Amino acid sequence: MRSAPGLLVSAPSSGTGKTTLMLGLLRALAEDGLTVQPFKSGPDYIDPAFHKAACRRNSFNLDGWAMGRDLWHVIAAQAAGADICVAEGSMGLYDGVATRGQQGFGSSAETARAMGWPVVLVLDVGGQAQSAAATALGFRNFMPDLPFAGVILNRVASPRHERLTRLGMERAGLPVLGVLPRRGDLALPERHLGLIQAVEHPDLDTAIAGYAAFLRENVDLDAIRAAARGAPLVSGPRALPKPPAQRIAIARDAAFSFTYPHLLEGWHAAGAEILPFSPLADQAPDPDADLVWLPGGYPELHAGRIASAGTFLAALRRHAGTKPVHGECGGYMALGEMLIDKDGTRHRMAGLLGLATSYETRKFHLGYRRAVLQAPLPGHAAGEALRGHEFHYSTILDQPDAPLAQVTDADGNPVPETGSIRGNVSGTFFHLIATEENT
Structure with a gap:
């Protein structure tokens, strides 16, 4: 090819x-x-x-x-x-x-x-x-x-x-x-x-x-x-990333929008149903979804609306009682206990994890991440190695739940943003790009 x-x-x-x-x-x-x-x-x-x-x-x-x-x-x-x-x-x-x-x-x-x-x-x-x-x-x-x-x-x-x-x-x-x-x-x-x-x-x-x-x-x-030119590409087994569930309710609006296109393409190609909903419009995820996925984005700019989205939060908590919920970066923050915006206002989030974050004093987090899972993640088994990228300015005030993974940067240095897991709910600060089995 x-x-x-x-x-x-x-x-x-x-x-x-x-x-x-x-x-x-x-x-x-x-x-x-x-x-x-x-x-x-x-x-x-x-x-x-x-x-x-x-x-x-x-x-x-x-x-x-x-x-x-x-x-x-x-x-x-x-x-x-x-x-x-x-x-x-x-x-x-x-x-x-x-x-x-x-x-x-x-x-x-x-x-x-x-x-x-x-x-x-x-x-x-x-x-x-x-x-x-x-x-x-x-x-x-x-x-x-x-x-x-x-x-x-x-x-x-x-x-x-x-x-x-x-x-x-x-x-x-x-x-x-x-x-x-x-x-x-x-x-x-x-x-x-x-x-x-x-x-x-x-x-x-x-x-x-x-x-x-x-x-x-x-x-x-x-x-x-x-x-414009092109070069030969090495042939071999080809597969986009597999979906983590059959029916995936994914948050999609101005607060939650950061998902790599190749992941969504792989989920579609494998026949998964992608069910978008908007937390900012106070929409509930589809009750028949197998998984609720909250991507990254800008929850810090909309924290008040998220905190007051009663329909969304109640449905999210009901889902988490029996089925998995996962959040990446901004989605992870929304699953936590509290988010403090740049003006110092405290906003109560979903409370499904104990994470507390603040933008009042910004701290820059940037770089590739390699994560070896210590617990299962939707679509991935414990012990599996994932690769992703972290980019945010939030300061972590509390991260009390069990760590989801051992996480290092591109050079193998440990980073403290290990992600969290509590029951059916998990979250990471890194955005997933690929598993090492297809790297």
Whole structure:
């Protein structure tokens, strides 16, 4: 099998404008009649929703640390029928972890090399001109076998600035695929975890259409299409993750929305019934569900509404009396005893676990996680090893229940966020990506 021809949009660092460029590129290619398959390199659950809004096709994560080759390739096969793939990198092009996982160190460069997708490097050239070429050349040569399409110059101040910067790129032998003039209205709204969610954007479709029009004026779309390439993929047994139950009631609204798309795709493919409900609308999970799943999200922004959602909380407690309930990160917090918001207001949560968390004093938790289960989790047996990612700012005040797992970071160092289990209820701060049997 060969990967569909594609490109990977990356940058030297975060904050260079690659996400807005990515969305404009997806929409512009789709407007030209292409079937565009988006991907996200690395552990991100916000960007894929923006990608789908841009080109009307589900976006999937490819993760070099958490996923093994078989899972990686079955996810890559979701591009079947696409004319072109466009992947968005995470952080800087070569940023990853210190310790190699089953597939690699988790960098966007590894994703591009594995898929054979040439890199489109987005450079913020504000405050420099010819010197930008030295940065681009260093990125081009750091991994000599990395396919490289060229650069897009962002935040160019004037025609003179463009001319000088192009001179540097010509000297370095680097193709310039586009030049984006400096504009102050292209940034997407952000909050503490990065971008706001796609469902929260006040007029996302109009914004993306504007990005696409801006790219058409300033980027050589024909050259970008011509640069797309693919590489052979190793064949082998292919299976997306199996569902943890047959009938899964999953919370889905502005407070609970962070679920990796490949997991939902695997659950659907195996015939599971996905039964969405909204805690913010005070909806009860389906009483016939085998499992209630609360994904991560932003419960801290809606803690008052969650605490007053009597129908939802009563139904959740009834379900937990006889059947399993699981929460990830924000969902875990909602299953706990108490959540203190940034203003110091205390909100009573479901009380199914003893967890107490606070955003009054923020503490940053970020990184890959390997968890060896000490107790069964829906769909997983005790002793099984899981891989995931943790990203939140909550401070843990109390975590009194039995630990769910022994959890370490990517380098094998223990972390205190072990998750919890009490009766039929479990929770983790990490978001599940894969089991080690399919890494």
